[in-house]
Amino acid sequence: MDDLKEKGIKAFAWDFFGKIMTHGMGIIVTIVLARLLEPSEFGLIAMIMVIIGIANIFTDVGLSSALIQRKKVLPIHYSSVFYFNLIIGLILTLITYFSASWIAEFYQNNVLLPLTEVMSLSFVINAFSSVQTTKLRKELNHSVLTKASFIASLLSGVAGVILAFHGAGAWSLVSQTLTFGIIYNLVIWAVSQWSPALLFSFKALKQLWGFGFRMFLSGVLEAIFTRLDYLIIGKLFLPETLGFFQRAKSLNLMVAQYTSGSLMAVLFPVLSQLKNNLLQFQKVIIKMMGIICFVVFLLLGSLYLLSEELIVFLFGVKWLPSVELFQVLVFSGFAYPISALLVSVLHGRGKSKENLHLQVRKKAFVFINFGGLYAWGIDAYLYGLVVTAIVGVILNILYVSREIKLPFILFFEPIIDQSVITVTALVSTLYLVMLMEEWVFIMKFFLFLLIYILMNWVFKTSSFKYFMEQLYPLLIKK
Secondary structure, three states: OOHHHHHHHHHHHHHHHHHHHHHHEEEEHHHHHHHOHHHHHHHHHHHHHHHHHHHHHHHHHOOHHHHHHOOOOOOOHHHHHHHHHHHHHHHHHHHHHHHHHHHHHHHHOOOOHHHHHHHHHHHHHHHHHHHHHHHHHHOOOOHHHHHHHHHHHHHHHHHHHHHHOOOOOHHHHHHHHHHHHHHHHHHHHOOOOOOOOOOHHHHHHHHHHHHHHHHHHHHHHHHHHHHHHHHHHHOOOOOOHHHHHHHHHHHHHHHHHHHHHHHHHHHHHHHHHOOOOOOHHHHHHHHHHHHHHHHHHHHHHHOOOOHHHHHHHHOOOOHHHHHHHHHHHHOOOHHHHHHHHHHHHHHHOHHHHHHHHHHHHHHHHHHHHHHHHHOOOHHHHHHHHHHHHHHHHHHHHHHHHHHHHOOOOHHHHHHHHHHHHHHHHHHHHHHHHOOOOOOOOOHHHHHHHHHHHHHHHOOOHHHHHHHHHHHHHHHHHO
């Protein structure tokens, strides 16, 4: 158990700091591209990525998750999934290529035709490294994944910036995406100790299919409903509007990437190994719930407070229309990291059927909100996201508390605590700022941070306790 914990912590550290390096590099590249390109050009790529993102879930139909969840995995399982993914990737490339004219016609924008044709190559490119990535995740070997992602992010970012500087427009974003996939493949194949054997078995795929198929259906729902807003906005509004929305939503997703992203990548394999030890399973989940709530609400409050200065400083004045969109999105941003943790409980326990039922119920509320987008516009949709986020988290807690036999309030208490503390700290900070004539925006952050931590300390919240339990040994060791 101690060995698993040590491997989990090491993997989390590699993945977390790797994401900081990789996304840090990505942020720098995005800042440069946002200043070189127009919002409409980002909007064009967002239109294409809706189709690419939804279709991408079909590349392995949930088999990668099944490889991680399954205890005994033989070489024939890995090789069969590799060749299956390659075939599906090739099929999706051909379908997307020959559907490019239909996609351009749907959006009534012929500029999308050649962009879509070239972007269709991403399916077959990504298929080459999917099994190696899955195997490394299962083994908690995130150091290799981190290095590969960072190198690919760096070199593809340089390529995109050079093309944008020479006036390539939206093509610079296409080039960046494809170059990342190619370089990642080259690095992962060079450093990974696994390569496919000349083995293929439908029986091996069928053994993975029971768990994987339900994971696949859940993934389809997630892929569609997280991108359908891009599709509707791209259809109803100008590319510039979609560009502003895409920039606001991408910035908001940084919270998920820096908090839950690394944790979920590591937690799923760890929980899969603990699924028969309910008491230990419960302890891990409750602690992770508290830590995530503490970190997420701190980041969300900071992002809301500094939203205008942050967007103008990073991307320039031309992106100001994104500020208001971003501020509303922040209020729903707490749901993704918390939901990712709770869904990992069902994944780790092998409850793919229950997870599918949960996703269907949650998506019913999201679908209703899409009706608000169509009828009343983007503002109504954004405020509706806050409501659907709350409902989704409540449903997640109901399913998980029943699965691992813990009271509902144990999961909901840290959310309420940190919500109240965040709002109070925000209001207090904004009030104090009004009393001053000039404030450097970084000072606003430190004031908010001080009030946030002080309130957690005074009220002795469980989230603060769990966070300090993990942080204190690290500080002592340093």
